[in-house]
Amino acid sequence: MVDREAFYRNVVYSLRNGVITLWRDGSIADMNDAAYRILGLDADPEHIGRSFHDVLGNDHDLVDVLALAFTDAALPNRAELRLRSSGKVIGFTLCRIVDRDGTMSGAALLFKDLTRVDQLEERERLRDRLAALGEMAAAIAHEVKNPLASIQIMAGLLKRQLPDSPDAHELLTDIIHEAKMANRIVVDVLDFVRPISLEVDPVSVRVVLDDAVAAARRHPKAGHTTIVTDCATDLPDLDADQLQLRQVFTNLLINAMEALVGGGHIWITASYATVDASPEPSEPPEYVGYVTIEVADDGPGVPVDVTDQLFSPFFTTKPSGSGLGLAIVRKIIDAHDGQIEVTPRAGGGATFRVRLPVSHHVEAVRVAGGDRAAGGNHV
Structure with a gap:
């Protein structure tokens, strides 16, 4: 005879969606593997029987959602929530578990990691905004670049006509420098708002990194x-x-160099992992794995309170610069369906981590042709 209870338990543990069930007193009855993975928790048998407030206390919003099950409030169905502990976005449904006689015996939360979907939707919204900005910026840039070029030319002519005036030379040199800076900002703005057109070919990661260095x-x-x-x-x-x-x-690399006042070290590492070995719980089916490239330095690092703004347009922690360099970096990575993040480096400094997807046919070529040998080197 089929063990019905064991069968249903296997169903819950085979789901790719997270499932948390609670007893009527708020203690955890069960959590499947997907729930632990999505929430970033270690699977611990000691969690079973403990209050959900204790186990999930780091995500106050999630605790508040579960608490609704023990009130008379209407429960959310197909709602979304951003987890404070990890920044992940989950889609969830909360329901009360009711006995045949209508008595509430517990609650169940079913949820799915929607972070990837949320990121793709945000990218589409950003592309739409940039398309509109691009037309306006191109018109403005045309009107600004010509006067800036004239300022540089006329200041240069004045310098030659006033050879015996050091003060005038210094002022005119400053004018030329500032005009060049303004022109650079205009060019950066155009690069940022211009739609990216990719010329896609099989690309060697090692060659790209060697060229960048x-x-x-x-x-x-x-x-x-x-x-x-x-x-x-x-x-x-x-x-x-x-x-x-x-x-x-x-x-x-230039960003890291600018942080290393007086010199220092930069480490570049590149590795490959298949989707099965990836830390992300759900990957696009068209990709079989990801190449992860890290650029780390031993500079002063990035203040924690500005990490979220670092890739925003016009944000910079440097005394000079347009604040568009890292925004352009993120735009290019997004166009390749990749991801980029910055984290503190152990021992001081910062680590920029880029993940780029590997398609099925590229992986097939790699396996058929054998691994490409590559070693470390110092530059």
Whole structure:
């Protein structure tokens, strides 16, 4: 005879959606593996029988939702919530469990990680806003760039006509410098609002990183910076725009160099993981894995209170700059359906982490052709 209770338990534990069931007194009756994974908790048998307030206390909003089940309030169905502990977005349904005689015996929360869907929707909204801004910015830039060019030319002519006036030379040099800075901001704005058109081909991650290091080395801020690269031997190629990816990692390297006043170290690492080994609970089915590239430095790091703003347009912690460099980086990564984040580095400094997807056909080529050997090197 079929063990009905064991069968239903296996059903719950086989679901990819999270399930939390509670007894009438608010203690946890059960949590499936997906619930632990989505909430970022370690599966602990000791959680069973404890109050949901104690186990889930780090997510106050989630606790408030579960508490609704023990009131007379109408319960949410197909609602969404952002978890404070991780920033993930979950879609959920909360219901009361009622006996045959109508007595409430507990509650159940069914939920799914919608973070990926939320990110894609936000990207679409951003693309729509940028398309509208692009037309306006292009018109404004045309009107601004011409006067700026005239200012630089006329200031240069005046410098030559006033060879015996050091004060005038200094002022005119400042005018030319500021005009160049304003022109750079105009160019950055155009780059940011212009729709990205990708020229996608199979791209070697190692080649992109080597090119980015070479480009960053030519930057005036390079100074006495030591760059160490360490690429895994099993990196597949990416379906990507090679030039735009090179811009991403060149910008990240220059950003790190600017943080390393007087020199320091930058570490670049690249690794590959299949979807099964990925920390994300739900991945787009068209991808089989992700290449993760980290750019870390031993500089002063990024203040925690500005981390969320770091990729926002016109936000900068530097005395000079347009505040668009990292915003452009994120835009390019988004166009490749990737992800970027910044975290403190153990031992000081910051780590920028980029995840780029690997498609099925690229993985098939990698497996058929064998792994590409790559070692670490110092620059």
